Amino acid sequence: MAQINFNSIYTTYYRKAFLFTLSYVHNDQVAEDIVSEAIIHLWELSKEREIPSIEAILITYIRSKSLNYLKHIQAQENVYQTLLDKGQRELEIRISTLEACDPNEILSEELRAKVKTLLASMPEKTRIAFVRDRLDGKSHKEIAEELGISVKGVEYHITRAVKMLRDSLKDYAPFLFFFI
Known part of the structure; x- marks a missing residue:
């Protein structure tokens, strides 16, 4: 059994095998590694048995490693x-959520909650006078009759409520016209 000379395999087949491998793997280093392994494999195989077709073994090995x-x-x-x-999906969700976010809506919800809390903390007659005037649209006379006080008393309570709201909500001044 004749062993194949490593140098003769290398010089005869390396360049063609390298270009063939490179055409598939598109990476010089990987192609070089695969071809070097293939030539070493072929040389070691030649120590064990006679190789009828060097090209067939070389191409089969290169094909397998490249695949x-x-x-x-x-x-x-x-x-x-x-x-x-x-x-990308997560980014699209964040973008669409932010685009759908309406600062006026968020701010007005926050402002409504603050106003509701402030109204709840007001004295009863002041709160009722303000709500009946500004939210229910009743006249001062109707409110006075309901509360059993004078029209001047209703005006006093409404003015007091507006001052309390204005002082507490000064940071929301542009939005106060919705409530006051």
């Missing part, structure tokens, strides 16, 4: 694409 490499790259790309798609 393994490409499948590995494909799996990595699939994972990367999945992560990219997930990140």
Whole structure:
């Protein structure tokens, strides 16, 4: 059994095998590694048995290693694409949520809650006079009759409520016209 000379395999087949491998893997270092492994494999195999077709063994080995490499790259790309798609969906959700966010709506909800709390903390007659005037649209005379006080008393309570709201809600001044 004649062993094949490593140098003769290398000089005869390396360049063609490298270019063939590179045409599939598109990476010089990977192509070089695969071809070097293939030539070493072929040389070691020649120590054990006679090789009828060097090209067939070389191409079979290169094909197998190149396929393994490409499948590995494909799996990595699939994972990367999945992560990219997930990140893209998450980004789209954040963008659409922010676009749908209406600051006026959020602020007016916050302002309504503050006004409600302030109204609840007012003395009863002051609160009733303000609510009946500003929210229910009743006249001062109607409110006076309901509360059993004078019209001047109703005006006093409404003025007092407006002052309390104005003082407590000075940071919301542009929105106060909705309530006061």
